[in-house]
Amino acid sequence: MRLDEEHEHEILSRRHEEARTELAEGHGALNWVLVQRSDPEGQIYAGCDTYRIEALIKRKSKESIEDTFCYGITSVYTPVQHRKGYGRHLLRVLHYILARPRLPAFPLEWGDPPALAPKQRELVPWASFSFVCSDIGSEYYSKCTIGDSSEGFAVNPLEQNELHWKILPPEDEEGSFCRHGPGDDHREDDWLVLYDKDLPRIKSILREGQKRNLENRDTVDHSVFALDPEAGGVCDFVAQGGETGVREPWPILDKVEPRGVQRGDTVVMFARYDYQVPKDTLIISFVQKLTSDDLPSLLRVLDRLGTEVGLRNGWIWGLDPTSELVRSWEALPGRNTKVGLRQGNDAHLYGIARYEDQGGILVDQQMWIWL
Ligand SMILES: CC(C)(COP(=O)(O)OP(=O)(O)OC[C@H]1O[C@@H](n2cnc3c(N)ncnc32)[C@H](O)[C@@H]1OP(=O)(O)O)[C@@H](O)C(=O)NCCC(=O)NCCS
Numbered sequence: 001m002r003l004d005e006e007h008e009h010e011i012l013s014r015r016h017e018e019a020r021t022e023l024a025e026g027h028g029a030l031n032w033v034l035v036q037r038s039d040p041e042g043q044i045y046a047g048c049d050t051y052r053i054e055a056l057i058k059r060k061s062k063e064s065i066e067d068t069f070c071y072g073i074t075s076v077y078t079p080v081q082h083r084k085g086y087g088r089h090l091l092r093v094l095h096y097i098l099a100r101p102r103l104p105a106f107p108l109e110w111g112d113p114p115a116l117a118p119k120q121r122e123l124v125p126w127a128s129f130s131f132v133c134s135d136i137g138s139e140y141y142s143k144c145t146i147g148d149s150s151e152g153f154a155v156n157p158l159e160q161n162e163l164h165w166k167i168l169p170p171e172d173e174e175g176s177f178c179r180h181g182p183g184d185d186h187r188e189d190d191w192l193v194l195y196d197k198d199l200p201r202i203k204s205i206l207r208e209g210q211k212r213n214l215e216n217r218d219t220v221d222h223s224v225f226a227l228d229p230e231a232g233g234v235c236d237f238v239a240q241g242g243e244t245g246v247r248e249p250w251p252i253l254d255k256v257e258p259r260g261v262q263r264g265d266t267v268v269m270f271a272r273y274d275y276q277v278p279k280d281t282l283i284i285s286f287v288q289k290l291t292s293d294d295l296p297s298l299l300r301v302l303d304r305l306g307t308e309v310g311l312r313n314g315w316i317w318g319l320d321p322t323s324e325l326v327r328s329w330e331a332l333p334g335r336n337t338k339v340g341l342r343q344g345n346d347a348h349l350y351g352i353a354r355y356e357d358q359g360g361i362l363v364d365q366q367m368w369i370w371l
Contacts (some may be wrong), residue, residue, distance in 0.1 A: 031049050048076040054067060060223045129356070159329070161317060162339075163340075194269075211363065213363055226364045251278065258270075287319075350369075
């Protein structure tokens with residue numbers, strides 16, 4: 001997230017909301033500042049926030065999937081009068097706090113390496129990787145090096161996929177989300193609407209899917225990793241983050257905010273987001289096992305849901321642009337589907353700092369991990 005004066009109010013209110021989410025529990029969210037060693041209570045030269053998040057990893061040349069940690073880094077900021085590389089230095093030093101001490105040597109000219117007291121270390125377990133979502137392009141974060149010269153947060157331009165499509169008014173005015181009996185959930189076209197109460201069940205389905213995703217990857221040359229959808233707070237985070245700000249409640253769903261839809265093994269999580277996303281846009285934060293066969297009925301359901309609350313566009317990241325799913329999406333008439341790569345400033349580019357091996361790959365870069 002980018003800090004700027006124009007959005008100060010939204011940022012502060014979102015930060016306030018975030019402090020109450022599960023993600024921030026147990027000091028999961030921390031604020032870091034760079035100060036002079038000789039004057040720790042003095043001026044702040046730069047700051048950032050980290051979110052401690054559980055993750056899954058299949059290490060290089062290993063077969064098993066193991067639990068690990070990662071950190072999402074956000075709100076990187078240098079006070080205007082100190083913009084001389086202090087923000088970059090904070091992130092360079094931070095690698096040596098977040099990662100197990102087997103990184104390249106801490107450069108002598110940076111002084112003594114940072115150290116945490118054992119009690120602090122309990123709150124900041126070693127991580128396999130950390131990531132940023134850059135709104136200032138890819139170069140700045142890649143130069144937040146690990147040691148003198150190992151690339152910091154690497155943005156792979158080809159992985160910043162996005163797809164936009166049009167939400168259309170439903171053709172069938174009479175259609176509705178039917179319930180099969182009193183107390184039953186809403187359904188349409190066999191899609192079950194998901195609410196907060198469904199999240200624990202859905203999260204464990206998503207975790208299993210994420211593990212399968214890793215199992216199927218080759219680790220001969222490098223590790224592969226993903227955030228754990230079951231980890232405290234991550235999956236709810238996009239949804240809860242999206243609640244900052246005033247919205248029309250969803251009338252057809254008893255005014256309760258839906259979190260996604262499910263049909264069989266296929267899960268599609270979505271949210272209305274905050275100031276970083278246009279007000280008329282529905283974001284799909286996470287899909288699992290979505291195929292081109294699911295697409296027509298899924299889009300019908302999203303049309304009906306979205307139109308009720310003034311949504312006109314949909315936005316999704318992280319789909320393989322060569323997949324049959326994406327090609328079918330592009331071929332749908334009237335949807336004005338646009339497939340491309342996020343580029344430049346304000347493009348929310350995922351940059352990954354790899355602490356296990358330099359070739360490690362974050363296999364899932366959908367929108368749900370955008371902080
Ligand atoms: C981005 C920021 C933290 C950098 O502070 P810093 O590390 O002290 O860096 P400096 O301002 O001295 O600039 C250092 C380098 O970063 C680059 N940089 C600074 N701001 C940049 C921006 N908005 N976009 C792209 N590059 C930028 C500079 O060009 C410079 O590059 P160089 O070393 O290759 O010459 C600071 O400009 C800031 O606080 N900006 C507002 C908040 C923000 O945009 N945060 C990032 C959110 S993703």
